[in-house]
Amino acid sequence: MSYLSQAAASGEKEPRTERGRKTLRRLLEAAAAEFGERGYHEAAINGITVRAGVALGTFYTYFESKEEVFRALVRDMSRATRAHVAEAVKGAPDRLAAERTGLAAFIAFTRRHPELYRIIEEAQFVAEDVYREHYLSFVEAYRRNLAAARGRGQIADGARGEEGDETRAWALIGMSVFLGMRYGLWREDMAPEDVADVAIDLVSEGLRTR
Amino acid sequence: MSYLSQAAASGEKEPRTERGRKTLRRLLEAAAAEFGERGYHEAAINGITVRAGVALGTFYTYFESKEEVFRALVRDMSRATRAHVAEAVKGAPDRLAAERTGLAAFIAFTRRHPELYRIIEEAQFVAEDVYREHYLSFVEAYRRNLAAARGRGQIADGARGEEGDETRAWALIGMSVFLGMRYGLWREDMAPEDVADVAIDLVSEGLRTR
Amino acid sequence: MSYLSQAAASGEKEPRTERGRKTLRRLLEAAAAEFGERGYHEAAINGITVRAGVALGTFYTYFESKEEVFRALVRDMSRATRAHVAEAVKGAPDRLAAERTGLAAFIAFTRRHPELYRIIEEAQFVAEDVYREHYLSFVEAYRRNLAAARGRGQIADGARGEEGDETRAWALIGMSVFLGMRYGLWREDMAPEDVADVAIDLVSEGLRTR
Amino acid sequence: MSYLSQAAASGEKEPRTERGRKTLRRLLEAAAAEFGERGYHEAAINGITVRAGVALGTFYTYFESKEEVFRALVRDMSRATRAHVAEAVKGAPDRLAAERTGLAAFIAFTRRHPELYRIIEEAQFVAEDVYREHYLSFVEAYRRNLAAARGRGQIADGARGEEGDETRAWALIGMSVFLGMRYGLWREDMAPEDVADVAIDLVSEGLRTR
DNA sequence: CATGAATGAGCATTCATTCAT
């Protein structure tokens, strides 16, 4: 799974052999599946090692604790999610187009990888610092994009100008996350692009009658 | 706590005496505190009964299980949150004003009752059905408000007109929830009204340069 | 139920009013049903009082404890069982005829009142003294009957004459109990009289080829 | 204890190492002692593991639940009891001699292993299916022996011939079980062989005067 | 590195019994 590309770097105990690297990879994938399907508390180390096809004790060759794998996983998934959206947005002609593409990509990504969504959100209750990091990074990138676009005159200044950018970033991300949950996770009754159309229209045109 | 006003109705085992009603109330308040502070999994029934000042077994006079109190609590809190916002919005001259007031009220409410926010969000991982109910109710009310305002010409039609209302409702709620988390729960570095100003300006004026 | 005819005499706390006697009777019947259906350990005082249609606390107006009702019940049932068999045997022309009638009656009784069988047998693990009393009484009566019949020359002396009577009584009762279990409780694939025919033929004619 | 010889085969979770097999054996022996002394409901898993000299959790490495060990134990004991009687009977010149030897052996066995008797009988109230299996196996073997002996003309046909064999088997087993209880468990005031003499005389010569 | 048996703290839940009303 691509979102585990940098996973090895998160495992606390660096494997020295090729065999070790393979085992670590399998454990991470197994953990993603176990946590994604059962949630952090229902997930069992045993469940992870059975999925990975290794003995129970092997888990502790690579991770200090249950929480540690979970944190490693959340970090990887955070990175993967942000990378995916960033990638999707590349080449967009302007900020509003980028918004639309990014949002559609996020919803589609959530639909394809529901476990990522769930695991990241559950981090709120298991490893709050990692959860915060995730959204702080996301928001910071977003804020920069908004600021840059504003600088280029691509988008309106909005209330409070630059000072308001962070708030707008939070607003836009909250919007995306909930649309991801609703249209990615819960029901697939609308295409991601269509959802993005409606939502981006909302924030680009605004509700005020003119 | 006002949000427990209808709580007695959620306790599965109806108390028959006045004394019983009082005990149930105390248990619910204790549960709210325990779950809010420690989270569902760290929370202990023992912790609840100690807070309530009753014996351990008394808990089971009123609830079937740990999960059951939690569900009862989430339902109460969902009701309380929606009621609070609805109340705050009363008398707003138009939809956009209502949006602003409602959002500010929500952020302030989250700031005052962080345990409500946490408990409701954790429901996602403990009692997903109740969590869905919560947002489905919220969205439905929101959607109706948008449709009505659109009908009165107070707000623009937006992409896909009526069909798009549900999506806009999700978008606006997601926005609110995240702003509540950021400015209500995480850091209080901006007044709820100011946050609401920026966010509502975003969705009323839109980002498009004119 | 007839086997509770003397029940009131076993309840430790004698009711003084008519209302009290009625409540006691209902509690005993409820207890018989509860213990019979669920077994001693699964049975709940609550289950008994619900069946009896009284409040939980009322139970303790009539009985000291769960074990006490159980003991009272076993004593009543022991009495009822022995009385039933004794009654059935009355007027039998001789001992072997009495054996046959008594055994058939016991199997039929077990079939009609499975809870009696179960409750008495479970006493072995709950109130062993009462259980022993039950069979000691049964055996003693049996032994006397055998001795009398032997004295009248109605039956053979058997090994060890009078000294052997007690052993024979145990053997015959064991036989009966197991036939009661098999043909009264487990499967009703043979009429009590036919079972009695086979078993009594066994002990009257003997297995030796002549 | 010899009756646990096949015990390992009943433990649900097969141990993979020698050490594991030893622990399983010790747990089964401890369980037999605990259940035998305290009865199923009074017995505690903790009591079992303390006797076995292992930690509490170790129990659950080998058994799913308290009930499961109990069932495994009853099955082992059923096997052991039947094997013991079968062994004792070997080489008996004819059926009546075999009856006598078997009965004496059963009483002596009960005297030596009271916990076996108690555990099997308590199964009636804890795991009825296993209890039924036990006696159905016992009866079936018994019935076959009777049928064979009848075929060889060693014993009389008895009422209903072959059809009556099952009933006779139940009768004879019931007899044995009660004599085991009385002279094996309750009081040892008569030697097993003497008890067997009286009882077998009863069923071989019969009560009818000739 | 891998294995899997062993550990034991931790906790939800049950239910007989008490007692104030």
Add this chain to the structure above:
DNA sequence: GATGAATGAATGCTCATTCAT
């Protein structure tokens, strides 16, 4: 007598973690 809320000891079971092999 009757009621039902309150009590709290008791215990089965889970599972992350350790460690000897």
